[in-house]
């Protein structure tokens with residue numbers, strides 16, 4: 001008799017339960033539910049529902065192999081696991097896109113915070129087959145043997161309204177916001193007080209304060225994206241802005257270039273002029289891109305003149321951003337610029353406590369304090385330490401106690417290469433393969449360039465604390481799923497190809513030597 005989706009997923013859960021600890025199981029697997037089981041093209045496809053995009057990213061990063069093995073065990077070699085991210089409650093429009101998500105072409109409506117999406121895990125030894133997607137948070141993989149990468153941005157031809165939800169006729173704009181980035185989850189401290197207060201004021205009355213534009217600046221992983229997205233989420237929730245859009249400057253640039261290629265500049269420009277609250281992350285990436293700056297300048301003026309709110313972030317004060325035209329730089333400073341700094345001890349403790357609470361992790365205060373005492377530079381590292389601790393506890397079936405924290409942090413300290421930058425890794429990898437560095441940031445899919453790009457992404461993930469998003473951005477605006485795919489491709493090939501493994505080892509040693 002055919003087994004129902006629930007039965008199949010139950011069998012999967014039984015298998016998973018044996019391989020993770022109780023805490024991890026409760027946190028990451030219990031909230032998932034089976035949606036459907038289908039036979040298609042000789043594949044047995046089990047679809048499960050995930051409560052949020054965050055789950056998708058977490059499962060992909062931490063439990064990919066386990067899920068792959070589980071699906072093989074339960075469904076056989078032809079088994080495939082698909083994800084469907086449940087429509088988030090505030091996204092009423094998402095219901096329509098949810099239905100279309102699994103049949104949509106890759107990257108239709110691509111973007112963080114889309115209300116639905118789906119990804120796939122293949123049970124065979126190869127990386128997952130293509131999962132159709134309506135969100136940047138979804139899987140979107142290419143074949144293992146293919147030299148091409150899965151770079152959703154490159155395949156997207158929906159320039160007309162890049163952020164519209166597919167299937168909806170009127171210009172319903174998907175805000176691209178991550179619903180986890182809220183004020184509620186943002187811990188205030190001396191390091192971010194001004195930026196946080198100004199953000200809150202703006203969210204109450206977008207365009208109605210003198211903080212327009214509002215620019216948040218500061219170093220890596222200090223909460224800029226979280227804060228500026230909180231403004232968008234809050235404004236949407238309380239209805240102070242109808243049309244909110246979050247976009248990275250890299251994504252803006254890519255869409256702009258595509259609109260030129262497709263002769264659709266006026267549509268591009270019209271699209272941005274409809275936004276009531278425009279949030280642009282990492283504006284330093286506009287540096288040196290004259291045409292994009294010009295377009296952004298006009299959009300900025302149009303929005304500002306009609307009282308619309310503009311929120312920006314940068315990794316340094318506006319005056320220090322090179323390669324941006326003076327007229328744009330001066331506009332960046334019209335309103336308010338506020339910095340975020342590295343958090344002090346109390347704030348670090350509060351952040352860890354909050355994270356543990358949100359993720360329902362039982363953590364002793366002494367463990368929290370130990371992490372907070374030892375990880376000082378940025379909040380992403382702090383989160384990284386907590387995640388690592390969870391992963392170790394889960395993988396080695398250990399208690400989350402101080403002893404484990406000490407072991408894990410020692411490893412972490414050894415792993416993090418001091419001052420190692422993404423650019424440095426790109427340079428070393430390109431030198432090794434004797435290719436021009438610009439190529440790995442360009443769109444070329446030549447086999448040798450793709451290989452170098454994937455290896456460089458792999459080392460950026462392994463040896464720096466940058467987020468997948470940031471790594472992707474440094475490789476010509478690729479998104480985080482491309483980085484995940486690159487890392488898996490390299491890991492798989494290291495396992496099967498000794499020549500390739502030697503090359504990766506040698507590059508790893510070169511990076512280590514130069515980064516000390």
Ligand SMILES: Nc1ncnc2c1ncn2[C@@H]1O[C@H](COP(=O)(O)OP(=O)(O)OP(=O)(O)O)[C@@H](O)[C@H]1O
Nearest residue numbers: 185186187219220221222223224225226379380470
């Ligand atoms: N004050 C805070 N309270 C709670 N979580 C925070 C805070 N600041 C940052 N975080 C968390 O730290 C992580 C990194 O933050 P975020 O991505 O916003 O940093 P960023 O400054 O934009 O970094 P980058 O420059 O690399 O883009 C996120 O998961 C975010 O939720």
